[in-house]
Amino acid sequence: MDIVVCVKNVPFTQEADLDVDASGKDVRKDNLVYVINEWDNYAIEEAVRIKEERGGTVTAVTLGNEDDEEVLRRCLAMGADAAVRVDPGDLEPDAFVTAALLAAVVKTLPHDLVLTGVQADDLNQGIVGALMAERLDLPHAAVVNSLRLGDGKAEITIELEGGQDERARVTLPALLSIQTGINEPRYVSIMGIRKVRSKEIPVLGLGDLGLAAGEVGERANLLISLGFSQPPPGRAAEMIKGTPAEVAQKILDILKERGGVV
Amino acid sequence: VARVFVVVEHRQGAIRDATFELVTLARELHTKFGLEPSALVIGSGVRRFAETLSAYLPETIMVEGEMLADFRYETYAAVLRDIIEKETPLLTLCPQSAFGMELIPRLSVELSRPCATDCVRVEMDGPRLVVVRSVYNGKINSSVSFASSGGYLATVRCGSYAPAAESGSVGTIREYRCPSFGTPFKTEFRGYREAASGAIDITQAQFILSVGRGIKDAEHIPKAEAVAAKLGAVLACSRPVVDKKWLGKERQVGTSGRTVKPKVYLALGISGAFQHLAGVKGSGVFIAVNRDPKAPIFRAADYGVVEDLFKVMDALTERLGS
Numbered sequence: 355m356d357i358v359v360c361v362k363n364v365p366f367t368q369e370a371d372l373d374v375d376a377s378g379k380d381v382r383k384d385n386l387v388y389v390i391n392e393w394d395n396y397a398i399e400e401a402v403r404i405k406e407e408r409g410g411t412v413t414a415v416t417l418g419n420e421d422d423e424e425v426l427r428r429c430l431a432m433g434a435d436a437a438v439r440v441d442p443g444d445l446e447p448d449a450f451v452t453a454a455l456l457a458a459v460v461k462t463l464p465h466d467l468v469l470t471g472v473q474a475d476d477l478n479q480g481i482v483g484a485l486m487a488e489r490l491d492l493p494h495a496a497v498v499n500s501l502r503l504g505d506g507k508a509e510i511t512i513e514l515e516g517g518q519d520e521r522a523r524v525t526l527p528a529l530l531s532i533q534t535g536i537n538e539p540r541y542v543s544i545m546g547i548r549k550v551r552s553k554e555i556p557v558l559g560l561g562d563l564g565l566a567a568g569e570v571g572e573r574a575n576l577l578i579s580l581g582f583s584q585p586p587p588g589r590a591a592e593m594i595k596g597t598p599a600e601v602a603q604k605i606l607d608i609l610k611e612r613g614g615v616v
Numbered sequence: 617v618a619r620v621f622v623v624v625e626h627r628q629g630a631i632r633d634a635t636f637e638l639v640t641l642a643r644e645l646h647t648k649f650g651l652e653p654s655a656l657v658i659g660s661g662v663r664r665f666a667e668t669l670s671a672y673l674p675e676t677i678m679v680e681g682e683m684l685a686d687f688r689y690e691t692y693a694a695v696l697r698d699i700i701e702k703e704t705p706l707l708t709l710c711p712q713s714a715f716g717m718e719l720i721p722r723l724s725v726e727l728s729r730p731c732a733t734d735c736v737r738v739e740m741d742g743p744r745l746v747v748v749r750s751v752y753n754g755k756i757n758s759s760v761s762f763a764s765s766g767g768y769l770a771t772v773r774c775g776s777y778a779p780a781a782e783s784g785s786v787g788t789i790r791e792y793r794c795p796s797f798g799t800p801f802k803t804e805f806r807g808y809r810e811a812a813s814g815a816i817d818i819t820q821a822q823f824i825l826s827v828g829r830g831i832k833d834a835e836h837i838p839k840a841e842a843v844a845a846k847l848g849a850v851l852a853c854s855r856p857v858v859d860k861k862w863l864g865k866e867r868q869v870g871t872s873g874r875t876v877k878p879k880v881y882l883a884l885g886i887s888g889a890f891q892h893l894a895g896v897k898g899s900g901v902f903i904a905v906n907r908d909p910k911a912p913i914f915r916a917a918d919y920g921v922v923e924d925l926f927k928v929m930d931a932l933t934e935r936l937g938s
Binding site for chain 2: 493495514516573591594
């Protein structure tokens with residue numbers, strides 16, 4: 355079973371203060387820490403588990419600059435056999451161009467299964483997997499939360515809403531977009547990453563993929579970013595200030611007055 | 617006249633709520649920008665759905681076929697491709713659900729029409745379609761437009777528009793013939809699986825103490841359990857806690873877990889992803905504790921505390937002890 359996993363390095367924004375940058379079309383990223391996209395972490399784990407059980411190869415692919423190579427090192431440390439980086443140069447590819455580039459790389463690699471995360475934690479479009487599947491002419495399922503391989507088929511469940519899943523059977527080769535929680539990703543130690551530091555990671559430029567200039571150039575983008583802004587405050591919460599003891603007392607008061615509980 | 621189509625999502629004999637939210641959006645695009653709205657109903661035995669939709673929108677296009685009983689990309693895409701190519705709507709809308717996420721992006725490539733996913737707003741700026749998307753954990757809004765095309769597709773985040781009421785008039789129903797499909801299919805629908813119901817039913821709770829990513833580690837769960845017990849609250853959680861297997865799926869609040877309506881919802885260390893917030897809509901008092909002052913949960917809660925959740929839990933324990 356040969357598996358290709360598409361992964362992305364994303365800024366960690368959970369507890370970060372985000373500012374719109376000078377271009378007005380992105381956030382300032384110089385002070386942000388980058389991590390493997392959470393969904394992709396589950397995808398690479400799933401691929402490595404399959405390899406450990408059934409043999410075969412796992413190749414991690416990313417689209418990114420030199421700094422993004424660390425996400426591939428991490429995948430190698432988790433058990434991927436090889437990694438490929440596509441360097442976009444100065445281009446800022448949208449989801450459509452990203453999918454075209456990644457699909458072009460996947461085409462050059464043996465693949466019974468292509469995995470990617472459901473979405474990326476930055477722009478959460480949840481679109482690249484499906485677009486790649488269309489380009490590769492593979493069956494696709496979005497939001498896969500369990501995966502079992504049979505003879506030339508994959509038995510999967512697809513997460514719907516309200517705790518309901520759909521059961522489906524997909525003919526391989528297939529592209530599956532992996533949901534968080536499908537497994538428990540292994541811990542990656544600094545030692546583990548050190549061990550794979552000297553492993554060579556081929557870098558492909560946009561010209562190396564056999565795509566027509568119109569498919570990858572600046573004008574190939576179908577989505578045009580008009581600008582970023584802070585969202586409206588909504589119905590902003592009344593903020594409770596004070597020491598933890600004061601806060602706790604205020605919470606208990608609210609529970610008594612408003613909730614009729616406690 | 618430019619038109620907007622709403623792809624009706626249904627499952628197991630019922631139209632999904634998200635469809636009626638898209639009806640609201642389609643009507644808004646009619647009122648503000650003159651787009652003519654139609655519903656698209658695809659399925660097997662779905663005439664009653666078409667009749668339902670005709671009470672909401674002036675036109676419903678229906679395609680019935682035995683092969684369309686359950687959603688499958690290959691069949692639904694073939695039907696939609698045919699209709700969109702013939703009717704050339706300016707915009708085709710679908711919910712951002714597993715259904716929409718599978719259908720719309722691929723269809724967009726097949727039809728050479730750009731699509732935007734997970735939009736929270738759809739508007740027009742003159743002749744140009746503009747969507748707003750919520751990015752970077754809900755902390756930034758992104759306005760996006762498209763390369764020029766004869767038509768566009770978009771999926772819309774559930775809960776972005778209020779569900780529509782009936783229009784008071786009856787629309788027309790137009791039928792399209794179901795095409796014949798080349799088999800065999802590469803995907804096979806095998807059935808539905810309901811969430812395993814555990815010993816606890818959080819939907820019945822009057823007071824919920826819910827923990828999120830901020831709880832940091834499985835070893836802190838007993839502490840949260842103890843505080844919940846002291847307060848007389850039922851312990852629940854957000855998705856990351858279930859993903860990490862620290863608590864069972866039956867305790868998950870949100871679109872992929874349970875929808876709850878307690879008198880009090882006390883959220884500790886939950887950032888407030890929209891999927892989570894959608895699961896607590898209609899709760900009584902909503903109190904949120906989070907270290908991040910910019911966490912989206914403070915845009916939804918009644919009361920907010922910017923503080924380390926462990927300090928608040930300790931202080932609550934101390935107060936309740938005396």
